[in-house]
Amino acid sequence: MQRPILGKSQAIQDLLNVIERVATSKVNILVIGESGTGKELVARRIHDLGPFREKPFVPVNCGAIPENLMETELFGHHRGSFTGAVQDKTGLFEMAHHGTLFLDEVGELSLAMQVKLLRAIQERSFRKVGGVQDIKVDVRIIAATNRDLEAAVARGTFREDLYYRLNVILIKTPPLRERPGDIGLLAQEFLKQLTAQLTTKTGKKINGFEPAAMQELEAYHWPGNVRELENSIERAVTLESGSLITPASLPEWVRNAKGSEQGGRASGKGSSLAQQENGIFLPAPDFAQGNIPLEQILEKVERTYLLAAMKEARGSKKKAAELLGMTLRSVRYRLTKLGISF
Numbered sequence: 001m002q003r004p005i006l007g008k009s010q011a012i013q014d015l016l017n018v019i020e021r022v023a024t025s026k027v028n029i030l031v032i033g034e035s036g037t038g039k040e041l042v043a044r045r046i047h048d049l050g051p052f053r054e055k056p057f058v059p060v061n062c063g064a065i066p067e068n069l070m071e072t073e074l075f076g077h078h079r080g081s082f083t084g085a086v087q088d089k090t091g092l093f094e095m096a097h098h099g100t101l102f103l104d105e106v107g108e109l110s111l112a113m114q115v116k117l118l119r120a121i122q123e124r125s126f127r128k129v130g131g132v133q134d135i136k137v138d139v140r141i142i143a144a145t146n147r148d149l150e151a152a153v154a155r156g157t158f159r160e161d162l163y164y165r166l167n168v169i170l171i172k173t174p175p176l177r178e179r180p181g182d183i184g185l186l187a188q189e190f191l192k193q194l195t196a197q198l199t200t201k202t203g204k205k206i207n208g209f210e211p212a213a214m215q216e217l218e219a220y221h222w223p224g225n226v227r228e229l230e231n232s233i234e235r236a237v238t239l240e241s242g243s244l245i246t247p248a249s250l251p252e253w254v255r256n257a258k259g260s261e262q263g264g265r266a267s268g269k270g271s272s273l274a275q276q277e278n279g280i281f282l283p284a285p286d287f288a289q290g291n292i293p294l295e296q297i298l299e300k301v302e303r304t305y306l307l308a309a310m311k312e313a314r315g316s317k318k319k320a321a322e323l324l325g326m327t328l329r330s331v332r333y334r335l336t337k338l339g340i341s342f
Helices: 010-023 039-049 067-075 111-123 149-155 160-166 180-202 211-219 225-239 294-312 317-324 328-337
Strands: 029-032 057-061 100-104 140-145 169-172 274-276 279-281
Touching (some): 010 039, 029 039, 039 057, 039 140, 067 111, 111 160, 149 328, 180 225, 211 225, 294 317, 294 328, 317 328
Parallel strands (some): 029 140, 100 140
């Protein structure tokens, strides 16, 4: 059974509302968000609520398949088309016929593969490796990435035409730090699931969290998002000897976060992005003190400069783009991504 998207925060309610609105259509959707924010959960929910719910949901991690195998994975091949092709292979596009093809980490595809993917999406057809006939498919495409694809387009590492073909509707999954009220709810749900397995195997039961442990969880900024939270609860369940999760069972970097600046580095020892009236200051990287959430730090830098440029430009996105040496389209995209309104 698919895990539900849990949360009472406004960010999650907005996300669920968007999912319900787009699920009944068949347009391509691009889901963006940091690692661990549940992009595949979003894709599966869209599929389950949509017209293809009784048909296959076929996920593929584009970053996990070697480049030389990607074409045959997506489109299949005929026997004898290359060394080692000892039998016909059905590709993922064909498997997803009348269903949903979920292209996770689509930003990892090579330019050569992007061209072939673009053609398959545009024509709704493809050829197997070694084949001469086009195979027609009726497939809904949902793509996902934690990369800034617009920046990749500007660098020339991602095709602009493919980007706009995928990005008919854009959905952003919120990071856990933007929904702190959901941390306790998620932690309790993960504990319930994990202790049910533990009780079945050993008879042991963990009933909840000590208040101090929950305070530690809620004080941490979770750069790895919901996935990191789940892993931390699994660790605590494994190590805990009592009937309640104690702070000692939590990872050290979570325990050390209490009292640190929200949005700082995992250790919380003066490593967060410092912001003063006349500028911003980055700490020197010191991994001896814990993990460094680089994406989060860079997002703070990006937000600071965008806000400063928009203020200087008196709300003119075009002028702000000139001040930052960026295109107007890129400024608009980044403002939307960061939730900045002008």
